[in-house]
Amino acid sequence: MEFLRDTWILFLRLVRATMRMPVFIILSIAQPILWVAMFGALFRSVVQIPGFGATSYVQFLAPGVAIMTALFGAAHSGMGMLVDIERGVLDRLLATPAARGSIIAARLLNSGVQVFLQAGLIIGVAMLLGAKAQGGVSGILLVMLSASLLGAAVAAFSNAVALLARRQETVIAVMNFVILPATFTSSMLMSANLMPGWVQRAANVNPVNWAIVAARDGFEGTAPHELLVRLALLAAFALVCGLFATGSFGRYRRAM
């Protein structure tokens, strides 16, 4: 109970800070719209490649871009932690009786909620461009949930790196090192049918791909059983990352 209460209190602090950054909010809305429009236009003709397995690229792309937004957005979560470290805010929080885990959980919740809303927006724009939500409203919610879970996991990882490295350059380098390979070993932009064998195998163990396949299954209203398995895997992955980040406080404390 105390953990949830502290998480909520600390989450509200982050929300208030976000609400005071109108430029950040505008860009967070504009960016996913641009991505759907740009990738949609650029790759429009790839669906004509024999074996791609989809007829409309926007239909194929929308869940992928929702996950991509989650991945790229949540990767920066650790930067906020670094600002808190530099300003002494983190030490101040650590010197209160608040549960250590709630400091991390608040950031995961913040990232999760942000990408949840962004994912909904992306699906909305894609539908304006002709995509069809075959899975209905629950399918759209599943896309948003997949994005949230991945966002929370990536945010946790980013925060762990921030606590361990305590340097902006390192956080940026590590997250860039992870993000692009994770993107290209997934079916975000390209159908799994057309991937080389080794990329397919990498995709199978890539949480980003779990999120994309789960989101796409939800959007298309297919494979409900596998979808639940993937969501469970994502939730477990987010939990492991969250525990890793919370554990990083121990290292932080010894290094202080």
Place this chain on the structure above:
Amino acid sequence: MTSVDSAAPSAVEAPRASNVLAIEARDLKKTYSGGVEALRGVSFSVRPGEVFGLLGPNGAGKSTAVKILTTLSEPTGGSGSVFGFDVVRDAREVRRRIGCVAQASGVDHAATGRENLELQGRLFRIPAPELKRRVDELLDLFALAEAAHRPARTYSGGMKRRLDVAMGLVHRPEVLFLDEPTTGLDPESRAVLWREVRRLASGGLTLLLTTHYLEEADQLADRLAIVDRGRIVAEGTPDGLKAKLAGDRISLQLVESGRGGEARQLLGGLPGVTGVLADADRADRVYAHVVDGAHDLPTVLGALERAGIGVAGVALTRPSLDDVYLNATGHAYQES
């Protein structure tokens, strides 16, 4: 003006046996992974209601000691306790009882002054109606009421520092840690903060204050420990420490730095000279402690002249914490 008891220990706390120390550090050691020894065995104790000062130059280990005692850092040796609770094993109990004002501030720039205070209060589980009253009270007390609704990034340095101190007091802690509270402040803000510290102390709050300003320690601390390179080199009341160095100090700057040893030997044998010191950092300096400066200065200068040791500069001073520091460490105190 709101009464000073706002900072007194909370009424819900059971009265404690008077023999429990507010803060106790026992042989604290901290070696960082790079091999840097920040603390090499630091012991001191602070009684309830006392203002205790840790005085030392930057890098002496004061902040490390505070971080360990406020549960933010783990010692690599020794132990610390706050009102009998171990800072490692009973960290949560310690956190409930302490307020911290760290050197690196801790004000959330994106939040308003009021929000910063409320966040602290909520995390310390102060019920909402009481918290509202407490925050209003602190905003008034620290002259922040008018700026309460503005984001803290718009605050001046002095205002941020005052907010910092207020944040450390929201939950009525029993011990307040102030790590270099006036560093970087203009003289006026410093005077305001000194007044604040004195008022908190008179309200019965236990305070541990670190500073690299000799004058600050002298003015505010009931007792102090001088920290140098991870060790405590002197401990006592400011007056007691100075009283040990009775008499006056003659500071000499020699023309030839190579003749310091010779000068010290010569001066050590003069009547009225109670002690002679070299400065480990500046070879051309010699310090002589004398019983009566006005009487002994001509003797000292005359002896040097007869020996042909040229003097480029001379100063006669009453003993200060500066001398206590020099006496204890062998090098002159440098504040920056």
